[in-house]
Amino acid sequence: MSINEPPPPQRGLTGAERGPDLTDLEHQVADARSVPQKLLAAANPKNYFGMVKEYPAGIKQFLWLCLGILYPFWLLGVVIAWPVIIVLKAVGWVLFQIWWFCTGWFWKRLGGEKPSKERRAEIDQERAAKLADSNAQQYE
Amino acid sequence: MRLLPRRRSGATLSVTPDRPFLPTESITATVTLDEPLDDVTDAQIEIGYVNTYTYEWARNSTTDLVGPTSAGGRSDAKDWVSAGDAPIVFAGGTLAAGTHTATVRLPSWSPGTSDPAIAWRARLKVERKGKSPEAEAPFTVVVPAPDPLPTETRLVQGERAMANSIRFEIVTDALAYRAGSVVRGTISVTPTEPVTKSATADVRFYRPQVSHPLEKPPSPVIEWFSRPHVTVAKDLMLAQGVTTEIPFELTLPADASPTVEAVHNSIHWWVLATITYAGMTGAIERARREIVVYNA
Secondary structure: OOOOOOOOOOOOOOHHHHOOOOOHHHHHHHOOOOHHHHHHHHHOHHHHHHOOOOOOOOHHHHHHHHHHHHHHHHHHHHHHHHHHHHHHHHHHHHHHHHHHHHHHHHHHHOOOOOOOHHHHHHHHHHHHHHHHHHHHHHHO | OOOOOOOOOOEEEEEEOOOOEOOOOEEEEEEEEOOOEOOEEEEEEEEEEEEEEEEEOOOOOOEEOOEEOOOOOEEEEEEEEEEEEEEOOOEOOEEOOEEEEEEEEOOOOOOOOEOOOEEEEEEEEEEEOOOOOOOEEEEOEOOOOOOOOOOOOOEEEOOOOOOOOEEEEEEEOOOEEEOOOEEEEEEEEEEOOOOOOOEEEEEEEEOOEEEOOOOOOEOOOEOOEOOOOEEEEEEEOOOOOOOEEEEEEEEOOOOOOOOEEOOOEEEOEEEEEEEEEOOOOOOEEEEEEEEEEEOO
């Protein structure tokens, strides 16, 4: 056959073939960028104006106008967000250290697992005895 | 009525012969130019189809209890899919006034004209310095029976977790039908759980529009059911483990659009069988068998 015809065009993929959509939380967990990288990406005009790229013609241009008006304030917000995020991360780090220290302390004290009923009764008894002892000492 | 008069394009296009075309047939397009065009670098007649499909322009990426939802976020898009072209012969960079003809062969993979997915057009494509005239003419493509005929099609059942107590088998006397013909077959139902209620069996055509755009996010399936549905059995007492066979007969619309698979969406035909148990809380069990519809 010498008939020369264009090859059939490639078809796209359905939602099911593309696989499930990731949720916002899954995207956040999978995102391996550092905070400064994320902030720079947020300030990048391509990403900022690209957030409405799927909207139909007309609506998209109107949203671009709105986003353009808001862009200086957005940049200001990104600059303010930077130290705020650093401070919040530092506070979080301190809280984590305290919590982690406590976890380790309880772990060592309770033998690495939830104590059995007998062991719990024993611990309660010891604590009660100690309390009674200290009370007795106070009132002597 | 238009606010401003349409700008005269200076070119008209017509397609001969004036009848529906089959894939692999040749189309002769005639362009009539009112004025000569100069500075032309390339001129050709292009055929192709306008693919109308739905997509999701406001996608909800958060997951609800029932899965991702996008109420109102659906929109129609029209994209041009080219299916071949033929050059218009001219000399000296000037396309003379008058008529020019070109013959384009429809590719063997051409999908049939389908409402609303596929609208075939022949277009004039001129590359030149300055404004190039626009002209297009619609035509219809009808598809013949698939060759070879399909020997197996999909049977889909058990899609609903809350109504999944019947094993279905839907057998039709053929797998490919011409538009307007009668689809005869049998539904075999075997309940897998104890049955306490009587049931009604209905059949209808199901024609889902599956969106699979190349770039835009796909929309959920647009469903269409033939109406009215045909009730094939009433007050049916089914029993667990017992297979009941119900014959049915359904007529395809004479102007049914054929089964098509375009670039950005597909429209398939199915025979949908439902078993509705009596009462307010009766479950609606459903299964469907795909058929191929052609119209030439």
